Amino acid sequence: MADTPNNPVDTQVRRASVEERLGALELEQARLRQELISLSGELRLPGLFLTLDAAGTSALLAADAVQEVVRLVELEPLPGAPPHVAGTFIYRGNPAVAVDLAVLLGVTRQPELDAHLVICKGARPVAVLVDRVRDLVEAPTLVEGTPDGTVTLPWDRTGLMAGLCRTPEGVRPLLRVSAVLVGSEGA
Incomplete structure (x- = not known):
């Protein structure tokens, strides 16, 4: 039987492919942002970002x-x-x-x-x-590393972090949405 757009197996394969490509695009976007930062010193991200608290720390989510x-x-x-x-x-x-x-x-x-x-x-x-x-942050500044030059945030070891942003409250990790969505696939 040929795969059709309504075939559940075909849909799962296509979904996994799209999620993989989305993750790759987010990683490339993070690399390009870091390159822009190194060229110009800082980059303001357009839009609003939610400040989330989890595991004793805060992060931003678009x-x-x-x-x-x-x-x-x-x-x-x-x-x-x-x-x-x-x-x-x-x-x-x-x-x-x-x-x-x-x-x-x-x-x-x-x-x-x-x-x-x-x-x-x-x-x-x-x-x-x-x-x-907690709140909304408008156009946070993407920064390279942390203020002291090290990255010791638990977010960095998980693949959830797309970068670091400076907000009025301090430096916060930027959460990669695709990493969370792919993490839900085990369900």
Whole structure:
């Protein structure tokens, strides 16, 4: 039987290919941003970015990748899922997967009742479980390294970080959305 656009196997293969290419594009975009920084000293990122708190640190996430922020709801465990998949829930009538950002960073903890789910835009609902969403930052400055010249953030070791941004509150890692979305595929 030939693969057709409606064939589930073909759809999965195409989805995996698109996600892989998206990840590669994000990595290339991060490399190009770093090259621009080295040429000009700094680069302001256009748009708004959410400040997320997870695992004792803060990070930025492009607001245009976010559909909605909601309070934590009861999550149903998903048997056989990787540890960072916190569970599933129903979002606007559709099943959704919740990925725990703290667990992706290597921090095991029980989320507080006032935690947030950041619903990412995409073909299927995926939420990022964070301790809280703090505020919006407009046009942060992408910087090279950290102020002291070292990178010691836990985000850097995970593949989740697309770069570092200077905000009024200090230097924050910029979260790669595709890394979280691909991380939900284990569900």
